[in-house]
Structure formats: C-alpha cells, structure tokens
Amino acid sequence: MANKVTLTQFIIEQQRGLPDASGTFSLLLNNIVTACKKISHLVNRGNLVGVLGSAGSENVQGEVQKKLDIITNDIMVDALNWTGHLAGMASEEVDDIITIPEQYPKGKYLALFDPLDGSSNIDVNLAVGTIFSILRCREGVDPAPEDFLRKGVEQVCAGFVLYGPSTMMVLTTGHGVNGFTLDQDIGEFILTHPNMKIPEETSEFAINMSNQRFWEPPVQRYIDECLQGTEGPREKNFNMRWIASLVAEVYRILTRGGVFLYPLDLRDPAKPGKLRIMYEANPMAFIIEQAGGACSTGRERVLDIKPTGIHQRVPLVLGSKNEVERIVAYHLEG
Numbered sequence: 001m002a003n004k005v006t007l008t009q010f011i012i013e014q015q016r017g018l019p020d021a022s023g024t025f026s027l028l029l030n031n032i033v034t035a036c037k038k039i040s041h042l043v044n045r046g047n048l049v050g051v052l053g054s055a056g057s058e059n060v061q062g063e064v065q066k067k068l069d070i071i072t073n074d075i076m077v078d079a080l081n082w083t084g085h086l087a088g089m090a091s092e093e094v095d096d097i098i099t100i101p102e103q104y105p106k107g108k109y110l111a112l113f114d115p116l117d118g119s120s121n122i123d124v125n126l127a128v129g130t131i132f133s134i135l136r137c138r139e140g141v142d143p144a145p146e147d148f149l150r151k152g153v154e155q156v157c158a159g160f161v162l163y164g165p166s167t168m169m170v171l172t173t174g175h176g177v178n179g180f181t182l183d184q185d186i187g188e189f190i191l192t193h194p195n196m197k198i199p200e201e202t203s204e205f206a207i208n209m210s211n212q213r214f215w216e217p218p219v220q221r222y223i224d225e226c227l228q229g230t231e232g233p234r235e236k237n238f239n240m241r242w243i244a245s246l247v248a249e250v251y252r253i254l255t256r257g258g259v260f261l262y263p264l265d266l267r268d269p270a271k272p273g274k275l276r277i278m279y280e281a282n283p284m285a286f287i288i289e290q291a292g293g294a295c296s297t298g299r300e301r302v303l304d305i306k307p308t309g310i311h312q313r314v315p316l317v318l319g320s321k322n323e324v325e326r327i328v329a330y331h332l333e334g
Contacts, residue, residue: 007033007169007180007189014173028085028109028134029157029171033189035079036130036161036169039072039115040182043128043163068122069093072115072130086111087137090148090310092279097145097310108139109156110148112279112310117160118245127164129247133283134158148278148310152303158283160247168251170196170287177254177291198293199257202320206241206249207261214267218298218330222261246275250284250318254291259319261327263298273297273313277305281316294324298331 011026073093080086081100085107089098092114100106113132121128134157135150137143159171167182169189179193205226212220226238241258243249249260262274275281285295285302295302295318305314317327 005191007171007191010178010180010191014175024085024107025109025134025156028080028083028107028111031079031083031085032076032111032132032159033169035076036167037182037187038075038079039130040161040163040167042068042071042075043122046122046125068128069116069119076113076115076130080111083107085109087139087141088143088147089113090278091115092276092311097143097148099142106140106142108137110135110137110143112148112283114276114279117247117280118243121243121245127162127243127245127248129160129162129245131160131247131280131283132158133279133286145310149307151306152277152282152285155282155286158286160250160283160287162247162251164248164251168193170251170254172287172290174286174290177287179254193255196254196291198254198288198291198320200292200321202257202259202323203236204239204241204256204258205261205323206243206252206258207263208242208244209240211265211267214265216264216266216298216331218327218333219261219263221330222327246280246284250287253288253293253319257320259317259323259327262316264315271313273315275313275316277302277307277312277314278310281314284316284318288318292321293319294321296324296328298328 011029015026073091077098082104084105086100086109087106088100088110090112111134115130116128117131118128133155135154136156137147157173159169162168169180171178177196178191179196180189181192183190225232225234229237252258253260264272281302288295297315298317317324
C-alpha cells in the first residue's frame with residue numbers, strides 16, 4: 001500500500017489547485033463515495049441479505065423496479081439530504097425532484113443519479129452500477145425543475161461506480177478521467193487508473209441486435225459494414241459486445257476502446273431514445289469526452305442538448321472518436 005493515492009487524498013490535492021475552493025464540493029463527493037460503498041456491500045451480499053428480486057412496482061418510466069432499485073435510491077438520498085451541500089436531487093426512481101428536508105441547510109449543488117444502472121442484471125449476477133452528475137445551483141434556494149434542466153456542458157462533476165468482480169469508481173471534474181478501485185480491506189478507493197484515455201480507433205461495437213428492425217438506415221448501414229468484416233468496406237473484422245449495463249459498457253470502452261450504440265428506436269414514437277439524458281447520457285458524455293472520446297445522439301453532441309424534462313430520453317452513441325464521427329456522418333448524409 002506504500003505510496004498509494006486514496007480518492008480522498010486525490011480530491012483534496014485537486015482542490016488545492018483551485019484558489020476559490022471552499023471544500024464543500026470535496027465533502028459532497030465524500031458523501032457520494034460513502035453511499036456507493038454501502039451499495040457495493042449490498043450488491044455483493046445479494047440473496048444473503050434478501051435484496052434480490054422484483055419489488056412489485058414500477059418507476060416513472062414504467063419499468064419494473066427491483067428491490068435493490070428502491071433500496072439503493074434510499075441509500076443515496078439518505079446519504080446526501082442532510083449534508084448542507086445540496087439544494088436538491090433528482091433520481092431515476094422518483095417522479096419529481098427530491099427536496100431537502102426543512103430541518104437541514106441547503107447548499108449550492110444539485111445531484112442527479114441513477115442509483116442502480118443495469119438492475120435487470122442483478123438477479124443473474126452480472127455487472128451493475130451507480131451513475132451520478134453534479135450541477136451548481138443558487139445557494140439557499142428551493143430549486144424548481146427548471147433549475148435542473150441544464151446542458152451537459154454545465155456539469156461540475158460526473159462519475160459512475162461499477163459493481164463487478166472489483167468495485168470501481170470513475171470520476172471527472174473536467175480535468176481528465178481517473179479510475180479508483182475499492183480496497184475492501186481498508187474501505188478506501190485507491191487510484192489505479194490515472195488519466196484514462198480512449199483509443200481513437202477500435203474494432204469492437206456494442207448494440208442490442210434484437211432491435212435491428214427498428215433502427216434508422218444510418219445505423220443499419222454502420223452495423224452491416226461492421227458485420228461484413230474483412231470482406232466489407234471497412235476491410236477489418238469487428239467483435240460485438242452487449243452487457244445491458246451502461247456502466248459496464250462505458251468502463252470497457254474507457255479501458256480498451258470501442259463504440260456503444262442505443263440509437264433512435266422507431267418502435268415507439270413516444271420513446272425516441274432509451275437512455276435518460278440528465279442522469280445517464282450527460283454524465284457518461286462528460287466522462288467519455290474528457291477521456292478523448294465522443295458522444296452524440298447521431299445528429300448532435302449530447303452535452304449541447306438543452307433538456308426539457310428530468311426524465312427525458314435521448315438516443316446515444318459514444319466511444320472511440322473516429323467511430324462515433326463515422327456514425328454521425330452517416331446520419332448527416334441522410
């Protein structure tokens with residue numbers, strides 16, 4: 001453990017480089033870290049503590065909630081609502097914005113999160129995670145929904161935690177991307193993946209092929225070219241991956257490159273995209289771009305979109321820069 005940098009040390013040392021830093025942001029991140037450690041423990045324990053299976057309810061998107069969806073949401077809220085660092089919160093599992101209880105002071109930040117991304121994987125023991133985004137807010141106010149509806153470029157911080165064979169936290173504050181591994185023996189996240197960078201070139205893509213008949217022609221064209229391999233116009237073979245967990249897909253891309261697509265889906269006009277912009281697409285876009293990749297809907301940069309609703313959905317294409325730019329070019333060709 002000699003000379004190993006903990007996440008706490010890393011955050012404090014970064015804060016020292018900011019002359020106007022008050023320490024509030026660092027404390028907020030520490031509260032998020034504590035919540036994610038609790039979630040990691042529950043995920044690892046699984047049925048030993050009776051947290052697997054359906055909760056018999058639906059969230060605001062009409063998706064069936066797992067027991068852990070509700071439990072992890074409560075963990076995040078309970079870890080953050082009393083701190084005095086937040087003016088409000090928003091969660092995938094709650095219809096409206098989450099207000100800070102009257103007995104607690106209000107801070108200058110807003111937190112948005114998906115407490116258990118990929119929860120459909122939990123009962124079959126596959127990777128799940130937590131995604132979070134932090135925005136600034138007017139200090140001491142009761143925020144309205146409009147205060148949350150900000151472009152992704154305005155994020156102060158974004159991160160996710162992957163609960164896999166090891167628990168990993170990936171974080172950006174706009175100065176690159178760093179990865180930390182949870183050392184279960186000491187209960188600390190340790191810097192193990194400094195300055196993560198996505199290769200510009202890749203031969204790997206991730207997409208749910210069962211939706212192929214609902215894709216637009218540009219996506220059909222791109223995937224068809226990949227599948228043709230060395231005999232096709234790309235003149236190289238591609239591998240396909242699909243984990244059905246955004247955190248796992250993005251972590252793989254951060255470590256070895258690739259492209260992830262959940263494109264515009266023509267099956268249901270009311271749901272032109274699958275992933276929610278505020279607490280899924282925006283934080284992941286921030287991370288991907290900071291690591292040298294690109295993130296688009298196929299037609300526009302995700303971080304430039306002005307959201308119209310807390311639970312708004314968008315198509316998502318992210319990963320190695322050259323592949324994302326190719327997919328965007330196919331869309332622009334018509």
